Amino acid sequence: MKNEKIKVAFPHMGTIYVAWEMALKTVGVEAFIPPYTSKKTLSIGTKNSPEAICLPYKLILGNFIEAIEAGVDYVSMIASPGICRLGEYGRNIEQVLKELGYSTNYVELNLYDGIKGLIDYLIKISGKKNYFQICNAIYLAIRTVFALDELQSFLSYYRAREIKKGASEHAFLRAIQNIRKSTNIKELNSALKQGLKEISKVETDKQRDILHVDLTGEIYIVNDEFSNQNIERELGAMGVQVRRSLSVSSFLKDAIIPKMFKKGETHLERAYRLAKPYLMRDIGGDALECVSDVLYAKERNVDGLIHVCPFTCMPEIMSQNIFPKMREDTNLPILSLIMDEQTGRAGYITRLEAFVDLMRRKKIKSKINPKETNAINAK
Numbered sequence: 306m307k308n309e310k311i312k313v314a315f316p317h318m319g320t321i322y323v324a325w326e327m328a329l330k331t332v333g334v335e336a337f338i339p340p341y342t343s344k345k346t347l348s349i350g351t352k353n354s355p356e357a358i359c360l361p362y363k364l365i366l367g368n369f370i371e372a373i374e375a376g377v378d379y380v381s382m383i384a385s386p387g388i389c390r391l392g393e394y395g396r397n398i399e400q401v402l403k404e405l406g407y408s409t410n411y412v413e414l415n416l417y418d419g420i421k422g423l424i425d426y427l428i429k430i431s432g433k434k435n436y437f438q439i440c441n442a443i444y445l446a447i448r449t450v451f452a453l454d455e456l457q458s459f460l461s462y463y464r465a466r467e468i469k470k471g472a473s474e475h476a477f478l479r480a481i482q483n484i485r486k487s488t489n490i491k492e493l494n495s496a497l498k499q500g501l502k503e504i505s506k507v508e509t510d511k512q513r514d515i516l517h518v519d520l521t522g523e524i525y526i527v528n529d530e531f532s533n534q535n536i537e538r539e540l541g542a543m544g545v546q547v548r549r550s551l552s553v554s555s556f557l558k559d560a561i562i563p564k565m566f567k568k569g570e571t572h573l574e575r576a577y578r579l580a581k582p583y584l585m586r587d588i589g590g591d592a593l594e595c596v597s598d599v600l601y602a603k604e605r606n607v608d609g610l611i612h613v614c615p616f617t618c619m620p621e622i623m624s625q626n627i628f629p630k631m632r633e634d635t636n637l638p639i640l641s642l643i644m645d646e647q648t649g650r651a652g653y654i655t656r657l658e659a660f661v662d663l664m665r666r667k668k669i670k671s672k673i674n675p676k677e678t679n680a681i682n683a684k
């Protein structure tokens with residue numbers, strides 16, 4: 306591939322586009338950001354997909370078609386030899402794009418080759434073997450992911466307590482725009498610092514009784530606000546602080562970052578340790594992590610756990626079938642939500658409100674009668 310300003314597009318998944326953009330511009334390639342996923346994207350993707358395929362596939366295909374229609378030269382897809390259908394996504398999408406008559410180039414980023422997969426991808430896309438530049442690009446992209454996750458958890462804290470609705474999200478969005486302007490680690494760090502400072506200026510109600518919820522599920526749905534119908538914003542407005550159990554940075558720690566650079570136990574390591582009584586091995590997707598997240602939430606005494614996954618997601622169907630037993634054993638409120646193109650907003654919000662009510666009542670009850678709650682928990 307020649308080193309010219311080619312336009313490369315990639316699928317959306319929450320704010321991950323910021324890290325893609327950072328890596329591509331560092332190696333001299335123009336990152337083309339497809340229009341953010343919308344109902345139109347979903348309808349384009351659904352129209353050109355098998356009916357029973359999972360939601361992320363449809364949205365990714367929709368992102369690509371919208372990018373191609375806007376004149377992009379390359380579309381980039383993440384590939385991985387996972388146990389579920391993800392391993393087939395790339396080839397299917399490439400084939401569908403050909404059948405639709407698009408001649409746009411297709412290039413894969415094989416994440417399960419770890420850092421090597423990233424290096425190969427950036428060499429291919431930039432047409433240069435400039436290892437110094439490539440290592441810089443990877444480092445900057447990884448640090449960007451961590452910065453975005455830090456901002457996200459800050460946002461969650463302030464959103465649940467803010468007096469003026471939407472104030473912390475405004476500050477968060479401004480911080481993202483500043484992060485996008487960074488060209489090196491120093492600028493990134495200062496944009497992050499500034500962003501955290503701006504969010505923390507948001508006026509909060511110190512008396513509000515906050516609930517704490519862990520959000521787990523299939524990684525795409527957890528991290529993508531379009532497909533989870535902005536669940537964190539909805540919960541924030543109800544006074545719930547959400548912690549993403551499955552974040553992009555935790556995935557990077559398990560799949561990309563070499564062992565010598567990791568501190569402490571990773572999410573996957575914890576999953577193998579905790580999930581054993583309920584699930585003995587990795588069954589694909591994020592099921593093992595999700596099962597262990599219930600026990601991790603219980604350990605930290607949070608008020609509840611919400612599990613989100615796409616309709617027909619095979620690994621998550623398995624984890625959902627394990628949850629009733631876990632609910633019984635732990636007495637932890639668990640809400641499972643299945644998302645697809647048919648998910649209606651009104652019913653969805655009603656379910657969230659009912660769950661928040663349930664957690665509040667349980668919390669009040671445990672304050673009045675802690676012994677009773679402990680007795681249930683000890684069962």
Ligand code: SF4
Nearest residue numbers: 359389391590618619
């Ligand atoms: S984890 Fe589920 S949603 Fe994700 S690719 Fe696999 S089957 Fe599809």
